[in-house]
Amino acid sequence: MEIEFVRSRFIKHFDGETGNIYFSPGRINLIGEHTDYNGGYVFPGAVDCGVMAEVRPNGSNMVRAYSIDLKDRVDFDINDEQGPRATWARFIFGMVKEFQILGVDVKGFNIAFAGDVPLGAGMSSSAAMESCFGCALNDLFADNKISKWDIVLAGQATEHKYIGTNCGIMDQFASVFGKAGSLMRLDCNSREFEYFPFNPEGYRLVLLNSCVKHELAGSPYNDRRNSCERVVKAVQEKHPEEKFETLRDCTWENLEEVADTVSAEDKQRATFVLGEKDRVLGVCDALQSGDYEKVGELMYETHRGLSEEYEVSCEELDFLVEIAKKCGVTGSRIMGGGFGGCTINLVKNELYDDFIATAKKDFAEKYGHAPKVYDVKIGDGSKKIC
Numbered sequence: 001m002e003i004e005f006v007r008s009r010f011i012k013h014f015d016g017e018t019g020n021i022y023f024s025p026g027r028i029n030l031i032g033e034h035t036d037y038n039g040g041y042v043f044p045g046a047v048d049c050g051v052m053a054e055v056r057p058n059g060s061n062m063v064r065a066y067s068i069d070l071k072d073r074v075d076f077d078i079n080d081e082q083g084p085r086a087t088w089a090r091f092i093f094g095m096v097k098e099f100q101i102l103g104v105d106v107k108g109f110n111i112a113f114a115g116d117v118p119l120g121a122g123m124s125s126s127a128a129m130e131s132c133f134g135c136a137l138n139d140l141f142a143d144n145k146i147s148k149w150d151i152v153l154a155g156q157a158t159e160h161k162y163i164g165t166n167c168g169i170m171d172q173f174a175s176v177f178g179k180a181g182s183l184m185r186l187d188c189n190s191r192e193f194e195y196f197p198f199n200p201e202g203y204r205l206v207l208l209n210s211c212v213k214h215e216l217a218g219s220p221y222n223d224r225r226n227s228c229e230r231v232v233k234a235v236q237e238k239h240p241e242e243k244f245e246t247l248r249d250c251t252w253e254n255l256e257e258v259a260d261t262v263s264a265e266d267k268q269r270a271t272f273v274l275g276e277k278d279r280v281l282g283v284c285d286a287l288q289s290g291d292y293e294k295v296g297e298l299m300y301e302t303h304r305g306l307s308e309e310y311e312v313s314c315e316e317l318d319f320l321v322e323i324a325k326k327c328g329v330t331g332s333r334i335m336g337g338g339f340g341g342c343t344i345n346l347v348k349n350e351l352y353d354d355f356i357a358t359a360k361k362d363f364a365e366k367y368g369h370a371p372k373v374y375d376v377k378i379g380d381g382s383k384k385i386c
């Protein structure tokens with residue numbers, strides 16, 4: 001995104017002065033879906049599109065915010081407890097509140113921002129906003145003393161408390177910690193992570209956006225999380241002498257032990273999560289030995305699990321994965337929270353053109369529009385630009 005695009009709007013909508021400019025990216029995830037809030041592993045990377053904001057303290061107690069994309073202006077007092085109604089402005093409000101909880105003396109500011117992460121595509125435009133605003137608040141009001149992890153957690157708390165999605169930490173983590181050219185394997189339990197340079201010679205990663213919009217806030221996502229928590233509770237009750245905090249702590253055997261106590265649906269959800277936990281580790285091994293065919297096989301298995309067991313896919317995404325199979329694509333699956341958005345595809349260079357052409361044609365014949373195509377470039381995490 002161009003700095004001038006954001007700057008010209010900032011100048012126009014406020015008093016003509018310029019501020020500082022910050023950027024935070026969206027993310028992809030190679031594998032490890034719905035494992036973050038279950039204490040498992042994820043394998044994300046930041047992308048080269050995201051959210052850019054220009055911010056300047058205004059000497060008052062008011063936040064004056066302008067969404068360039070929505071052409072919408074919202075003002076709120078930093079000491080307000082309810083916050084604005086507009087969802088986009090609640091991301092700013094949430095980060096302000098969370099920084100106040102961290103002890104930061106946040107003052108009023110003017111902010112204009114824009115994004116080029118496609119909305120509802122499963123690429124975490126919301127985390128890009130949270131980490132961008134966090135990066136700005138840290139720089140302007142906290143002398144950059146707030147740690148990267150605290151920004152990640154403030155972003156997640158914003159989702160939980162001010163938006164209504166009980167998400168894990170993958171998206172905010174990827175947006176803050178991303179590094180160009182590398183994926184990251186994060187253990188969501190211990191928060192230890194490792195950078196994995198990702199340069200699959202002979203293959204590329206491409207996203208196909210079904211353009212079916214997903215809305216994670218509210219029930220379907222939170223329902224999945226509740227199912228997992230009920231299973232953990234049942235296992236814990238069976239074994240009071242041990243500690244079971246998340247599905248990470250549960251084995252296949254534990255799941256069988258509670259099969260009669262939990263609902264069939266909850267068991268099915270947990271089956272996906274336990275399988276996914278193993279698949280992420282399988283992908284790590286395969287990447288280390290350069291076995292991309294194995295990586296792809298596991299991606300297809302994840303898709304089957306997300307579709308049949310976790311039930312977060314939809315007809316259009318299943319269709320895109322079927323096209324990928326038909327075209328000989330190495331791996332393909334729905335990416336992100338689900339209920340719409342993109343598939344992520346690992347495809348051999350020589351098959352790329354045919355795959356994209358077939359996907360566009362077959363999808364358009366069935367659904368009346370072609371999927372959007374995004375070639376993945378793994379970019380850097382949050383930063384101050386100037």
Ligand code: GLA
Pocket residue numbers: 032033034035036037124167168169170171336337338
């Ligand atoms: C959304 C959430 C993440 C994660 C994914 C699914 O993107 O924000 O925390 O749970 O869904 O892997």
